[in-house]
Amino acid sequence: MHLYLAFKDGEIKGEGTDYVGPWHIRGKYDEQTGQCEWVKQYLGKHSVSYRGSNQGQGIVGTWTIGEYLFGTFHIWPKGHGGLDEMYLQQEMPQRLAF
Numbered sequence: 001m002h003l004y005l006a007f008k009d010g011e012i013k014g015e016g017t018d019y020v021g022p023w024h025i026r027g028k029y030d031e032q033t034g035q036c037e038w039v040k041q042y043l044g045k046h047s048v049s050y051r052g053s054n055q056g057q058g059i060v061g062t063w064t065i066g067e068y069l070f071g072t073f074h075i076w077p078k079g080h081g082g083l084d085e086m087y088l089q090q091e092m093p094q095r096l097a098f
Contacts (some may be wrong), residue, residue, distance in 0.1 A: 003075070021045060036061075074078050 003016030007029060014025035020042055027038020027050070029057045034054035050073065052061020058076025 005075075006029075012036060 001018040003014055003025075005012060005025065006013035010028055010030070012025060012027040012029055013028060016023060016025075021044075023040050023042045025038050025040050027036060029036035030061045035047070035051075036053065036059060037051045039047050039049055048063050048065050048097065050061060052059045055079060058074055060074045061072070062070060063073050064070045
C-alpha cells in the first residue's frame with residue numbers, strides 16, 4: 001500500500017492506493033494522547049474505519065468494515081527505524097510458501 005498522510009490541527013487527511021483501488025482518508029488525532037481515528041473511503045466503493053495510537057514507532061491499531069470484518073494494522077514513515085526491513089523479512093517465508 002502507498003499512502004500519504006498529513007496531520008494538522010487535530011485533523012488527518014490523506015490519499016493512496018492499494019490492491020482494492022484508490023482512496024482518501026479523513027479523520028482526527030489527539031497530539032497529547034496519541035489516539036487517532038479515520039475513515040478510508042475507496043472511490044466508488046466501501047469504506048474502512050481505523051482506530052489506533054502512536055506507539056513511538058508509527059501508528060498501531062484496528063480496522064473494521066461493517067460489523068464482521070476486522071483486523072490489525074501498523075503504519076510508519078518510510079524508512080523509519082528498520083521497520084521496513086523487519087516486515088519484509090517476516091513476509092518472505094510466506095511468499096516462498098505459495
